[in-house]
Amino acid sequence: MDQLIHPTYASIFEKKLLDEIEQTAVLKKIPQDTTLIEIGDYVKSMPLILSGAIKVLRVDDNGDELLLYFLEPGDTCAMTMSCCLGHTKSEIKAVAELDTELLMIPVQKMEEWTATYKSWRNFVFHSYHNRLQELLNTVDTIAFLNMDERLLKYLNEKVKVSGDTTLQTTHQEIAYDLNTSRVVISRLLKKLETMKKIELKRNSITIRSL
Amino acid sequence: MDQLIHPTYASIFEKKLLDEIEQTAVLKKIPQDTTLIEIGDYVKSMPLILSGAIKVLRVDDNGDELLLYFLEPGDTCAMTMSCCLGHTKSEIKAVAELDTELLMIPVQKMEEWTATYKSWRNFVFHSYHNRLQELLNTVDTIAFLNMDERLLKYLNEKVKVSGDTTLQTTHQEIAYDLNTSRVVISRLLKKLETMKKIELKRNSITIRSL
DNA sequence: CTTTCTATGTAACATAAGATACGTTAGCAA
DNA sequence: TTGCTAACGTATCTTATGTTACATAGAAAG
Numbered sequence: 500m501d502q503l504i505h506p507t508y509a510s511i512f513e514k515k516l517l518d519e520i521e522q523t524a525v526l527k528k529i530p531q532d533t534t535l536i537e538i539g540d541y542v543k544s545m546p547l548i549l550s551g552a553i554k555v556l557r558v559d560d561n562g563d564e565l566l567l568y569f570l571e572p573g574d575t576c577a578m579t580m581s582c583c584l585g586h587t588k589s590e591i592k593a594v595a596e597l598d599t600e601l602l603m604i605p606v607q608k609m610e611e612w613t614a615t616y617k618s619w620r621n622f623v624f625h626s627y628h629n630r631l632q633e634l635l636n637t638v639d640t641i642a643f644l645n646m647d648e649r650l651l652k653y654l655n656e657k658v659k660v661s662g663d664t665t666l667q668t669t670h671q672e673i674a675y676d677l678n679t680s681r682v683v684i685s686r687l688l689k690k691l692e693t694m695k696k697i698e699l700k701r702n703s704i705t706i707r708s709l
Numbered sequence: 710m711d712q713l714i715h716p717t718y719a720s721i722f723e724k725k726l727l728d729e730i731e732q733t734a735v736l737k738k739i740p741q742d743t744t745l746i747e748i749g750d751y752v753k754s755m756p757l758i759l760s761g762a763i764k765v766l767r768v769d770d771n772g773d774e775l776l777l778y779f780l781e782p783g784d785t786c787a788m789t790m791s792c793c794l795g796h797t798k799s800e801i802k803a804v805a806e807l808d809t810e811l812l813m814i815p816v817q818k819m820e821e822w823t824a825t826y827k828s829w830r831n832f833v834f835h836s837y838h839n840r841l842q843e844l845l846n847t848v849d850t851i852a853f854l855n856m857d858e859r860l861l862k863y864l865n866e867k868v869k870v871s872g873d874t875t876l877q878t879t880h881q882e883i884a885y886d887l888n889t890s891r892v893v894i895s896r897l898l899k900k901l902e903t904m905k906k907i908e909l910k911r912n913s914i915t916i917r918s919l
Numbered sequence: 920c921t922t923t924c925t926a927t928g929t930a931a932c933a934t935a936a937g938a939t940a941c942g943t944t945a946g947c948a949a
Numbered sequence: 950t951t952g953c954t955a956a957c958g959t960a961t962c963t964t965a966t967g968t969t970a971c972a973t974a975g976a977a978a979g
Contacts, residue, residue, distance in 0.1 A: 557845060559853045567848070581838045590845055613830060620823060620830075627837040628791045634844045635767060635800055638777070641852050642888055643769045646966070669926065678852055680967060685927060701926060701975055856936070879956065890937060895957060911945055911956060 507573045516616045524602040535593040544603040545580050548572050551599025552660045556592040566676040568633040569660045577630035647687050658706055665705045717783040726826045734812040745803040754813040755790050758782050761809025762870045766802040776886040778843040779870045787840035857897050868916055875915045
């Protein structure tokens with residue numbers, strides 16, 4: 500497991516902490532599209548992302564969804580952390596966007612480590628900081644941008660996260676993430692295709708320039 | 710100053726920490742409508758709110774504003790904290806909603822205390838937790854609610870924060886907070902008045918039942 | 920090859936919200 | 950009193966987005 504921890508976390512954690520992580524963390528392999536957490540779930544461990552990507556969503560009472568942000572290697576789910584520390588239920592839904600590898604840290608350990616390891620404390624604060632930033636970004640997007648701009652931003656993020664300019668997805672999927680209807684997305688995508696910015700095929704969108 | 714700290718914070722901080730706060734914190738009295746922080750400001754101290762209330766806003770490049778949430782006694786500005794710890798510029802604008810009293814803690818001290826005081830660490834984590842919650846709430850509001858529902862929620866919050874069912878405000882002010890136009894707010898308020906839920910006068914709105 | 924899905928294209932219409940314009944009113948000041 | 954200004958009321962129009970309905974196309978299954 501040692502090799503797995505190294506690439507992303509070795510540089511920020513001290514040796515002793517890395518040893519502790521190696522002893523207590525559990526490696527979890529998650530196939531694409533697996534739901535990791537639903538709203539209302541109790542969470543007893545916190546994930547460190549080693550590879551892949553995780554999509555974090557908000558869901559309202561009517562089942563309407565909205566993409567909040569993606570988590571990538573080196574990230575942790577601050578929401579989950581927050582729920583662990585506050586001993587409250589999950590406020591978000593998390594789905595594996597790609598095949599993903601996680602290190603699961605038990606709550607009890609993470610509480611211990613905040614007292615004993617400065618590097619861990621910094622990591623936790625840093626994670627909160629990043630999550631607040633991302634949430635502000637999300638707020639900006641839905642408050643200040645029109646749907647066509649949001650769609651562009653969304654496509655860009657998907658390309659960045661997947662590392663591929665051809666996205667395997669459907670219009671309906673996008674509509675769910677942006678909390679709108681399929682027809683609206685089809686309409687806007689068609690416009691982008693006319694502008695030669697993307698190419699549309701069944702189950703795939705190729706981004707040429709955005 | 711001892712009496713000032715007591716009511717809101719005495720129960721959560723240990724004696725030694727309270728003493729330290731008393732020695733290093735600076736009491737600041739802020740009149741209503743004063744801008745405390747603008748986006749891009751560097752912040753070198755973190756506020757603990759003793760009395761009053763603070764309105765936290767997001768502003769975009771066009772100068773469009775959006776109310777994120779209100780801070781009340783016992784709260785701290787997690788955004789500011791986050792910026793302090795990350796040594797980054799402020800991402801938000803903060804305005805005194807009422808006459809407000811703050812204790813200002815220097816960054817350097819707050820970093821020290823996270824290492825030495827468990828109660829401080831818990832307070833910091835708790836604050837992050839609450840702010841994430843509030844931001845999720847904000848996201849829900851703008852993503853899933855229509856303007857009329859957002860207006861109702863807004864009026865309720867103002868009543869709660871001010872402790873008065875009569876709000877001294879203008880339609881334009883509300884429009885700024887909700888990032889819409891005055892005309893839209895006037896229209897919706899009129900509808901609420903017709904439904905006998907509120908009473909409108911120049912510069913004042915009295916909430917009867919929501 | 921036909922059938923059966925699911926994904927996509929597109930028209931036609933409905934609605935919430937934004938924009939513009941202008942009239943009215945309350946309160947203050949000269 | 951008169952006049953001025955900020956706040957408010959309201960009609961009209963535009964636009965972005967949502968809704969419904971239906972046609973077509975591609976993939977998969979039989």
